[in-house]
Amino acid sequence: MTKAVFSLVFVRRLNDEILLGFKKRGFGSGKWNGFGGKVEPAESVADCAVRELREECGLNAERVDEVGLLEFQFEGEDTSFEVHVFQTYNFSGELTESEEMRPKWFNVNEIPFKEMWPDDEYWFPYLLRGDFFTGNFLYRGQDLILKHNIEILEKP
Numbered sequence: 769m770t771k772a773v774f775s776l777v778f779v780r781r782l783n784d785e786i787l788l789g790f791k792k793r794g795f796g797s798g799k800w801n802g803f804g805g806k807v808e809p810a811e812s813v814a815d816c817a818v819r820e821l822r823e824e825c826g827l828n829a830e831r832v833d834e835v836g837l838l839e840f841q842f843e844g845e846d847t848s849f850e851v852h853v854f855q856t857y858n859f860s861g862e863l864t865e866s867e868e869m870r871p872k873w874f875n876v877n878e879i880p881f882k883e884m885w886p887d888d889e890y891w892f893p894y895l896l897r898g899d900f901f902t903g904n905f906l907y908r909g910q911d912l913i914l915k916h917n918i919e920i921l922e923k924p
């Protein structure tokens with residue numbers, strides 16, 4: 769089982785808005801998601817999160833805080849995805865659509881889960897509440913979760 773490491777970053781504004789991007793092509797296209805991609809050899813996961821955010825929507829995160837760690841396996845595939853989830857409230861720059869992503873602010877009570885990866889509905893409540901979460905999901909294809917486990921580190 770080879771492991772590929774990815775970053776995924778969610779931008780928050782005030783307390784009730786979150787930035788999502790509609791993936792226009794490539795892996796996960798047709799779904800709303802955070803911004804992210806594959807960690808390159810010479811960078812940290814956090815650096816990757818900042819880089820991918822800027823590349824995909826033009827925003828510069830002053831800092832990113834790790835809020836979760838997810839592992840995804842797809843039945844019959846040898847590679848598993850290790851996804852480090854980050855959040856930031858501190859950003860600058862002008863929101864821009866890219867070839868990859870169409871960004872849009874959502875109210876946290878109106879997350880478009882039906883147009884997102886099925887697992888997101890399991891861990892979004894913890895992301896929004898600021899608890900650190902870990903989870904692993906076994907998929908059949910990209911729509912069916914065969915097995916999953918989630919653990920929460922309650923904030924002190």
Ligand SMILES: Nc1nc(SCCc2ccccc2)c2[nH]cnc2n1
Pocket residue numbers: 774775776795796801802803804805806840849851885886887888
């Ligand atoms: N929310 C969410 N995201 C991903 S992939 C995120 C990491 C990534 C991978 C490739 C390109 C850009 C970003 C998922 N996979 C399975 N469930 C999932 N849920």
